[in-house]
Amino acid sequence: MNVALNYILNRGGQVVYISSRKLSSTIESKIVKAKKYILHQHFSGLPKQSDLKLVEEKLPNLRNGEFLSEAVYLSVDPYMRAYEPRLKLGTVFIGSQIAKITDSKSKQYPIGKYVVGQFGWRSHTITSEEEAKNPELLVNVLPDFGKLSLSLGLGVLGMPGNAAYFGFLEICKPKEGETVVVSGAAGAVGSVVGQIAKIKGCNVIGIAGDDEKGKWLINELGFDHFINYKKPNLHKTLAKCAPNGVDCYFDNVGGEISSTVLSQMNLHGRVSVCGAIVGYNANRSTLPTATITQGFIAIKQLRIEGFIATRWRDRWMEGIDQNLKWISEGKLKYRETVTEGFENTFQAFVDMLQGGNVGKAVVKV
Ligand SMILES: NC(=O)c1ccc[n+]([C@@H]2O[C@H](COP(=O)([O-])OP(=O)(O)OC[C@H]3O[C@@H](n4cnc5c(N)ncnc54)[C@H](OP(=O)(O)O)[C@@H]3O)[C@@H](O)[C@H]2O)c1
Structure with missing residues (x-):
């Protein structure tokens, strides 16, 4: 932020x-x-x-x-x-x-x-x-x-919770039955995004870097699939989890993980770019490289939008109130x-x- x-x-x-x-x-x-x-x-x-x-x-x-x-x-x-x-x-x-x-x-x-x-x-x-x-x-x-x-x-009742609430709902505009991928899935923002996607009736695939985190996502948060990006064949594994393609992607990480997801998006897919942590520790001259994605973006006519959570400063309490309500209803865990x-x-x-x-x-x- x-x-x-x-x-x-x-x-x-x-x-x-x-x-x-x-x-x-x-x-x-x-x-x-x-x-x-x-x-x-x-x-x-x-x-x-x-x-x-x-x-x-x-x-x-x-x-x-x-x-x-x-x-x-x-x-x-x-x-x-x-x-x-x-x-x-x-x-x-x-x-x-x-x-x-x-x-x-x-x-x-x-x-x-x-x-x-x-x-x-x-x-x-x-x-x-x-x-x-x-x-x-x-x-x-x-x-x-x-x-x-x-x-x-x-966290869930502050800036990261609002990044998830507004950044996902306002930009991805998920519809029931759609397939949603979230990277950085076990973190502060990603774990909330995946659960909101479940609340909206979506098929949810979480990507993170640790199997224990994956167990939490599946067993406790109700994600449908988990992919460990540190293991090989991300492309194939994603294709298996999303045989009908990806409709919405909430991107917390950037880099090759995101290029892989973009290559499997459906026509008119929506991408919300929240962050790009793969490059945060790199110097400008040594930023990680990733597969070019413009071809997929053009052919599938994707809509990609970045955001900063404070864009919704005027509606700030709406996100906190809604996340608090979902917590009290047992629909949102943290x-x-x-x-x-x-x-x-x-x-x-x-x-x-x-x-x-x-x-x-x-x-x-
Ligand atoms: N736009 C906004 O307003 C806004 C607001 C809040 C956060 N953000 C962004 O959202 C992202 C997540 O933030 P957060 O607060 O929820 O952090 P977080 O996910 O709770 O913590 C960071 C996580 O990033 C993952 N990570 C680290 N290096 C990685 C790499 N090279 N490739 C893939 N994953 C990596 C790690 O999980 P693994 O074990 O999975 O690797 C780590 O736990 C960040 O990019 C942040 O800058 C943006």
Whole structure:
């Protein structure tokens, strides 16, 4: 997702929504020390721990209209790797979090409430009401999830859930009985897409890189077929699972996996391009190559559309409400891979990039 990044870029790489003013010389009531990860050097290939630095920052006292929040869950997502080259060195690493308001001089954001926001990888954040209005920061008081974990606000009941809900339904427009393929099928977005496709009465084929993930997709989530892309003969296996061709493809990965799926699409098939993780750890000069697909696209008259979930910002709560309803009805299941400890955020991030997660990868601070 580009929102946090745009926000940062628009302001010359300064993470201005984090208050950075100097401590006033007046008597401090409370000194809060925030821990934050700053970008120390640009990634090359798989990110290295030494690319980020964990530093401390003393936060100033709150001014009127400001609130202090303490991170409870941090999100680690593939887009962070994709957007990193555009971040300026020294800025707080991007990312959203669920945080508890622990101090406040704002009626709108009172102590005890939980917020979700693009605060970056930091433990404590001061935000003003004005800053919180910026739509790109996506600061919202967390909706009531009942007994469900707050962390779902970063997954099935947050941005990835909405990427699945809007990105699949609005672009693929699936019809009952159609065949749907989803890559990255056992991840945060893909696992939701496949289940929504089942809710819509489709035949669903999930592609992921691990047989255990495949068992979860078939046995618990109700996918019809699973294909492990790390095994040979993806083309033949897909043809067996989809003997009548593919009508909709939800693409989380790109590369040769996607070229293979595109080559087996039906006339007027629809493709929703959500992401391209096969290339995220590659440098521009060494991007993976894949079979040319324009021939299949032209002959089958495919419609291919990329999206960013925040395109549906105006309908944001519709997706969350619907996914919550499906969860309560037992139609939508979810899993999280939870890493404990703020200090382990980087490890959680690279584990996720390498397939270590099932469902949404989050860090419990
Ligand atoms: N457009 C949007 O608004 C939007 C929003 C959210 C996410 N996204 C994109 O959607 C995709 C999935 O995101 P997510 O948050 O749901 O992540 P995720 O699927 O939960 O985690 C990433 C997964 O990618 C798979 N992967 C890693 N390297 C791969 C490779 N070379 N080939 C194939 N699969 C690979 C791994 O699973 P395996 O074990 O299967 O390899 C890993 O678990 C990403 O491309 C992301 O950038 C886009």
